[in-house]
Amino acid sequence: MAFISVKIAVALFVLYFIAVLFLVVFKPWIFPLSFPVIVLYLLIISSFFGAAIFNVKIGPVSLFPYRMLYIVMVFVFALYFIKEKTFLDWENNRIKPVLLFHLFWLFYACASLAWVRSLKVGLLDFIFLAIGVSLIFFAVFLLNERKHFLHIFYIWILMFTFLILIGLWNHFTRHHLPISRINVAPLYQQGIPTAVFVNENDYASFIAVSFFFLLAFIHRIPSFFLKGIGFIVLVLSLYVLLLTSSRANDIAIGLGVLVWFLFLTDRLVKKRLIIAGTGALILFREKALEFFSRFEQGLHSLNTAGNTSVDIRTNLIKNSLLFFEKSFGFGIGSGNAEFYLAHFSHYPTGGIINVHNWWVEILVNYGMFVFVGYLLIYIWTIVQLCKLFQRTLRYEKMVCEGLIGGMIAFSFSCISPSSQISLNYLWLLFAFSFAFIHFQRKKDHSNELIRSNRGVNHGQAFE
Structure with a gap:
């Protein structure tokens, strides 16, 4: 018990140090912010590191900064809700269907625990889902100023830069954080970067977004x-x-860049990019051919029989669809795809028991209703961001542009990791997008009310 107490004390000290460092470095920007927003910023920063930094095992529970700050965030959010009735202004919320869907998803996941084969796995999956959904609610209700979105946008870029540097350190020094699978991988794989993630696929998906x-x-x-x-x-x-x-x-970035070039840049930028790209192709012809060859091979391998990796992924999907069919479209229950693949697989998967496809994972675990709702919201989010992109100003357009590219890349990047539900950047991407759309819609609604009131006042004055 004394050893556990020391671990907790050290963990709390590290958390305190991170918080103080954040307050000192970002002092000019954060003092005008409310306390819940500051805690949310800290939570978002810690989400990029997850369990990679200062992960303390206390019995069956892992304790690290993100989880500690999440608990703080829940209490802060609850206290402000009790203190200020207007804190959750539900009546004026502009994205109610999105929030109601996520509440329905939570309720359905909880109800599905009644028919899961593995309650332990189901509960763990439900906890990850609840943490992810709550991050969406935190963002939507707390981020209500333009500067909030710019702050998070810059935080994301800074964390991205830092994680790229860690990846380069992994590659050139052959050293990795304790969380990385490369620590026990063969020698020829020691140069594969994983940064703060367990494996390279999770890291690559984060890079793509x-x-x-x-x-x-x-x-x-x-x-x-x-x-x-x-x-x-x-x-x-x-x-x-x-x-x-x-x-x-690779395909995710290729698709995202194509959409960005065609729809998010003006004619002058397109012209400059074509000229610069042509020059780069001439100067670095061999590297360019190597890159395009790799991209083509990636596309080809996704549709080629005999590729062991592709065959396994295909069988994972076939097994999952079989489980979904036998559940009559209701899903096999929260997080149980892994259990079913381990015990009831019809097609061989080489011992791999994770779906490795977020879309299929939602379908097989939670059924048709949740899958269709999630897909519709994903498409709706991209459409809304594209509409906002057309009429926002420079810095808001920058945020919007980044979110559109990230959401487009997500369509392919989410089929790379073994599972997405525990990856924080997935939930942060959607939370950021929903909060930004909500903020812009509220601003538009307020402007409409102002114009309407001016019209009424002008009419009264005229009379």
């Missing part, structure tokens, strides 16, 4: 110095991504 935040920053920021720094990090991120050998994320 975050890439577009930095791309939007380079595109919209006026400072040429910051553009240059950003471009260097962007190139390094592509290099690290290639080291992970994640084909799905």
Whole structure:
């Protein structure tokens, strides 16, 4: 017990140190902020590190900064709700269907525990889901000023840069954080970067999504110095991504860049990019051919029989769809895909028991209702962000541009990790997007009311 107490004390001290460092470094920006928003910022920063930094095992529970700050955030959120009745202004909420769907998802996941085969796995999955959904609620109700979104956007870019540097450190020194699977991998794999993630697929998916935040920053920021720094990090991120050998994320970035080029840049930028791209192709012809060959091989391998990795992933999907069919479309229950793949697989998966496809994982675990709702909300989010992109100003357009690229890349990046539900950046991406849409809709609604009141007052004055 004394040893556990020491661990808790050290963990709390580290958390306190992180909080103080954050307050000192970002003092000019955070003092005007409310206390719940400051805690949310700290929670978001810690979410990028997850269990990789200062992970203390206390019995069956792992304690690390993100979980400790999450508990603090829950209490702070609850206290402010009790103290200020207007804190959760539900009546004026502009994205009620989105929030109601996530509440329904939580309720359905909880109800599904009644028919799961493995209650332990189901409860763990439900906890991850509850933490992710609550992050969405924190963001939607707390982020209600323009500066909040710029702060989180910059935090994301800074964390992305830091994690790219960790990935380069992994590759060149062959050293890895304790959480990484590479620590027990064969010698020839020691140069594969994983940063703060368990494996390279999780890391590559994070890079694919975050890439577009930095791309939007380079595109919209006026400072040429910051553009240059950003471009260097962007190139390094592509290099690290290639080291992970994640084909799905190569395609994710390719698709995202294509959408960005076609729909999110103006004619002048397109012209400059074509000229610069042509010059780069001439100067670095061999590297360019190597990259395009790799991209083509990635596309080809996803549809080629005889590839062991692809065959296994195909069988994982076939097994999952079989389980879904036998559940009559209601799903096998929270998190139980892994248990079913381990015990009831019809097609061979080489001992792999994770679905490795977020879309299929939602379908098999939670059934048709949740899957269709999630898919519709995903499409709705991209459509709403595209609409906002057309009418926002420079810095809000930058945030919007990064979110659109990240959401587009997510369509393929989410089929790379073994499971997405415990990956914090997934929930943060959606929370950020929902909160931004909510903020813009509330602002539009307020402007409409102001215009309406002016019209009434003008009419009364005229009479």
